[in-house]
Amino acid sequence: CRLLKVHSGLVHFRQQLVTLLQMWIVPLYFTVKLYWWRFLSTWGMFSVITSYIIFRATRKPLSGRTPRMVYKWFLLIYKLSYAVGIIGYLAVMFTMFGFNLFFRIKTEDSMDFGVILLFYGLYYGVMGRDFAEICSDYMASTIGFYNFGSMPSRNLSCDICAVCGQKIFVDVDEEGIIEDTYQLSCNHLFHEFCIRGWCIVGKKQTCPYCNEKVDLKRMLSNPWERTHVLYGQLLDWLRYLVAWQPVIIGLVQGINYILGLE
Numbered sequence: 001c002r003l004l005k006v007h008s009g010l011v012h013f014r015q016q017l018v019t020l021l022q023m024w025i026v027p028l029y030f031t032v033k034l035y036w037w038r039f040l041s042t043w044g045m046f047s048v049i050t051s052y053i054i055f056r057a058t059r060k061p062l063s064g065r066t067p068r069m070v071y072k073w074f075l076l077i078y079k080l081s082y083a084v085g086i087i088g089y090l091a092v093m094f095t096m097f098g099f100n101l102f103f104r105i106k107t108e109d110s111m112d113f114g115v116i117l118l119f120y121g122l123y124y125g126v127m128g129r130d131f132a133e134i135c136s137d138y139m140a141s142t143i144g145f146y147n148f149g150s151m152p153s154r155n156l157s158c159d160i161c162a163v164c165g166q167k168i169f170v171d172v173d174e175e176g177i178i179e180d181t182y183q184l185s186c187n188h189l190f191h192e193f194c195i196r197g198w199c200i201v202g203k204k205q206t207c208p209y210c211n212e213k214v215d216l217k218r219m220l221s222n223p224w225e226r227t228h229v230l231y232g233q234l235l236d237w238l239r240y241l242v243a244w245q246p247v248i249i250g251l252v253q254g255i256n257y258i259l260g261l262e
């Protein structure tokens with residue numbers, strides 16, 4: 001059973017990596033071909049910073065401050081993509097109901113503005129979550145308290161956060177991270193920022209140490225925060241749609257060929 005779990009995890013990782021590279025590289029071709037310089041500038045900035053973040057996340061030995069830096073960057077991308085996507089959606093609805101005419105804005109301009117923002121939000125949202133998940137897996141396996149499909153390589157003590165590997169409770173004269181803590185239903189304790197980054201940004205729904213399922217509804221007690229879970233599920237759905245797009249297109253073309261529609 002454990003071997004099957006590891007195998008399925010490797011298959012998922014390879015599929016995710018292929019999809020991620022496809023979504024990262026393919027837009028560059030169309031951007032240059034169609035002269036979308038605005039998108040190229042944002043894509044270049046995102047790629048440079050994310051490449052540096054990935055370099056830090058995969059560097060050994062892993063610095064104790066690296067996990068927080070990684071989660072901060074991808075949390076920023078997540079929030080920006082969420083905000084931009086919402087604005088784009090509202091702009092599209094604004095145009096569909098004809099409100100743009102009250103402000104003497106052309107329908108084409110208003111719709112283009114909304115669609116572009118919606119695309120930016122969804123695109124960078126999917127990219128950020130996938131990169132965050134890969135970095136989370138790599139950092140956690142490097143720290144040693146988490147190993148997908150098998151037992152951790154290190155034993156977790158009660159005063160260590162399994163996500164960042166740093167002490168949870170710091171003495172007065174001791175250097176470390178001082179912040180709020182959060183205890184899961186499995187009684188494992190973490191820095192609140194770390195476990196939120198692990199679950200929300202890194203797309204993990206299990207304890208970083210014992211793999212027990214995390215109750216996200218309990219963690220996100222604020223109703224406004226629960227919309228982030230729905231948004232994350234939407235991004236995951238879009239990623240799977242992109243991953244299966246060649247198969248879907250092939251099936252449609254095959255059906256059309258059989259029915260003589262081509």
